Amino acid sequence: MKISDIQDLEVFTCVQGEYSNIELTGGYTSDLLSDVMGNADEGSVLITIQAHKNTIAVCSLAGVAAIIICNDRAVPDEMLDAAANENIAIFQTAENQFKTSALIAQHIGHCPAR
Amino acid sequence: MSPEHKQPLQSSLRVQELIYGLRISQVMTNKVFAVSRNCTMRDVQTIMKNNSITGVPVVDNKRVVGIVSMNDLMNALEQGAMEECVIRWMVGEVQTLAEDMPLSFAISAFGKFSFRQFPVVNKKNELVGILTFRNINMALIRELSRQLREMEQKNEQPPEPDSLVLAKVYQLHRYDFENGGKASAEMKKFLKERGIPPKVVRRVAIASYELEINLVAHSIGGMLGFDINEERVKISSHDRGPGIKDTAVAMTEGYSTANEWIRSQGFGAGMGLPNVKRVSDEFAIESAVGMGTMVQAIINLKTEGSNENK
Structure with missing residues (x-):
């Protein structure tokens, strides 16, 4: 699954589109930034409700390539700006973390690398 | 919540960081003048005068049990009690520092307490030194000159x-x-x-x-x-x-x-x-x-x- 494929799924809206469209290596679901820092894989997508500029700092350091913000949480402008600078994609959805993770896992499961 | 903080010069931060990392034992005065419990205030006065120091720890079997400062000496003098034992005039509860602590802890201690010197103890709680702000200043100067020498050497060979x-x-x-x-x-x-x-x-x-x-x-x-x-x-x-x-x-x-x-x-x-x-x-x-x-x-x-x- 490529990052752009997330956009093709109906429930997700792309809110930050400046990213390099890589093949996702996996996903990680968490709202604790230290947990993301320690455990998320390089080139993965983060599923979270943590819509904050600090999330971008952590994702950038951990090499997370895309973020999905769940439960329609508002994404602050400063988070969008930071993400654009770091080339990290941001998507928004009304779904919760559980449903989002299930949906993304299904698609990443089809990725030829797996 | 996040005011604009001006970053100080890199070189000054670097020196600060280096001295923070020193151990108290590397900076303290090893030669300590201490008195025992039954010494008199007069003894303390003589020690202070002869060695130009402002504080003398009181020890019992190498353990620090008190400290006599210039202030305590003045009080005893005022009361005409110079022949009395130090235990009557010393400050009993002494804040000591451990010799293996980083110097940064000592700098905090100077900020937190109003003492001019701290007795330094080893793991067995025995008096091994004394730390004054003068010791810290000296360490700072040593570190500054070392840095300066390093910088001069670096200037001769610019890094790749x-x-x-x-x-x-x-x-x-x-x-x-x-x-x-x-x-x-x-x-x-x-x-x-x-x-x-x-x-x-x-x-x-x-x-x-x-x-x-x-x-x-x-x-x-x-x-x-x-x-x-x-x-x-x-x-x-x-x-x-x-x-x-x-x-x-x-x-x-x-x-x-x-x-x-x-x-x-x-x-x-x-x-x-x-x-x-x-x-x-x-x-x-x-x-x-x-x-x-x-x-x-x-x-x-x-x-x-x-x-x-x-």
């Missing part, structure tokens, strides 16, 4: 642009989450540009970021230093307090003292220090309540013998 050797110090302020992460991002970029494997760079970034966030979220402010050479990255974090009561507990995954506001920033999961330790090849933490915390993390750059699979 892609050199892996780097010494840099960042100052961090309480609750300044805006700038927490800046140091890590810069170091990550520096190592990446020099072809260090992404896995290793990631470990440096994790250790450094967690330490940055700790300084911002939990300390009253401090500094984060990077010392990089071909072999390893050494990250040192120093703060001025509040200190950790039990470092073993603080190292437990899930333990956190973070408040609601810190949690609202996405931190405070109690994974910071355990994460740092996990990604480091060498890790050390020291803390004293009211004085500060020092953390040192080393990550080897040569893959051989390094903490793989982290």
Whole structure:
């Protein structure tokens, strides 16, 4: 699954589109930034409700390539700006973390690398 | 919450960081003039006068049981009690410092207490030295001249642009989450540009970021230093307090003292220090309540013998 494929799924809206469209290596679901820092894989997508500029700092350091913000949480402008600078994609959805993770896992499961 | 903080000169931060990392035993005066319980105030006066010092510890079998300062001496003099035993005039509850503490803890102690000197004790609680602000100034001057010499030598041979050797110090302020992460991002970029494997760079970034966030979220402010050479990255974090009561507990995954506001920033999961330790090849933490915390993390750059699979 490529990052752009997330956009093709109906429930997700792309809110930050400046990213390099890589093949996702996996996903990680968490709202604790230290947990993301320690455990998320390089080139993965983060599923979270943590819509904050600090999330971008952590994702950038951990090499997370895309973020999905769940439960329609508002994404602050400063988070969008930071993400654009770091080339990290941001998507928004009304779904919760559980449903989002299930949906993304299904698609990443089809990725030829797996 | 995050006012504009002006970054001081790199060279001054670097000297500050270096002296913070010195041990009290390297800086203190080893030759201590002490008196025993049954000495008189007159004895103390003579010692102070002959050696131009302003405080004399009172010891019993090498243990510090009190200290007589110039002030106590004046009081005794006023009362015409110079022939009385020191135990009647000394201050009994003495704040001592341990000889193996980092100097940064002592600097906090000078800020916190109004004492002009601190008796220094060893592990057995025996008096081994005395620390005054003069000792700290001397250490600062020594470090400054050493730095100056180094800079002069460096000027003669300018470093190669892609050199892996780097010494840099960042100052961090309480609750300044805006700038927490800046140091890590810069170091990550520096190592990446020099072809260090992404896995290793990631470990440096994790250790450094967690330490940055700790300084911002939990300390009253401090500094984060990077010392990089071909072999390893050494990250040192120093703060001025509040200190950790039990470092073993603080190292437990899930333990956190973070408040609601810190949690609202996405931190405070109690994974910071355990994460740092996990990604480091060498890790050390020291803390004293009211004085500060020092953390040192080393990550080897040569893959051989390094903490793989982290």
